[in-house]
Amino acid sequence: MQFLQQRPPGRFRGVRFVLTDMDETLTYRGRLSAATYKALEQLQQAGIKVIPVTAAPAGWCDQMARMWPVDGVIGENGGFFFQRGNGNGNGHGLRRHFWHGDYAVAVMQQLRDKGELILRQVRGAQLADDQPFRLSSLAFARDGDHQREQAIVTAMQALGLDATVNNLWVLGWIGGYDKLAAAQRALREHYDTDDATALQTLAYSGDSLNDAPMFAHYRHTLGVSTITACLHELPRAPAWISSGPGGAGFVEFAQAILADQAQ
Structure with missing residues (x-):
């Protein structure tokens, strides 16, 4: 694991998907900053698909998927994917995909x-x-x-x-899934992206133990600075670490991705 500033030039040039934990990765001490929200919006404007992958409950995820600048939300640690859809054309529609099929x-x-x-x-x-x-x-x-x-x-x-x-x-x-299995399914079924492609085009950020499957599998991974509290329990550390905690660390990641895209 190295500091993000040490990355080689152009490392994130091929990134097309940014998946990220939410609590204490996008937020910090329970708050979402304007700078973090703007970073999500800038990634979307650059044509990058942005999908929070969170343990947060369905009530939160419904609101995020409808109102945040994201393409959808994988919630409850993989139990569902709420995908933003046009609905009747007013921009408020969602398509709900549950791991167990129809809500069980x-x-x-x-x-x-x-x-x-x-x-x-x-x-x-x-x-x-x-x-x-x-x-x-x-x-x-x-x-x-x-x-x-x-x-x-x-x-x-x-x-x-x-x-x-x-x-x-x-x-x-119940179900044997985790963040990784849910992300792989969402990418395959809804973005026509197989795992081999995702390994080259997906970036992930997180801060805690339930992010371990994502850190272990993907190449472009970042732990915000507070990841140090659980590093000793992770089977594999993220590739990079930010200087700042929570949303400030995510902003660093987003800016690095956008800078490499602009090259």
Whole structure:
């Protein structure tokens, strides 16, 4: 891993897709800056497809996909892809693609039932209270108690769930997918882009453990500066690291990509 400023000239010239984590990668301490929003817009204006890939719940992702300068949002760690569409021509339409096909009520009920079991098994565990509209995942709030958070992960896995941790939540889901599998499916099915092509044309930025599959697979990867807090737990570090944290680091990445595109 090297500082982004050390990249060879033209390294990002072939980038056509920018996928990025959202919480504490586009935001910083929970806030989205004007500079970060502008960077998203500039990437789109340059003809680059911009897709956040986030653990955030469906309620947030619906709003982002409709109103942000992005082409769609992969949400709940891969449970769905909300793709921006023209709808009736007013620019507000979305096409919703779920990992399990049509939204699976049975899957959500299984997650609720397992969540109730974990609440009884792990003393002090609390479901995330930020947003009630989750459609494909189970989220527990992180409270800084590493032992309790690990106990939640262990309980999820014992109940047959996939599990991971990001900077806000302990997450569980059903289906065996992750950010990488969901990104590969979205690119293949909706952008006619196979994995070999994506390895050359996709850039990704992130900051936490649930970004590990993306860091391990893609060539053009950046960790914003706070990635140092979990580097020791990543199987593979991102290729580059920014100077700034959160959105400031993403702006550095966007500017580097745009500069290389202009050459």
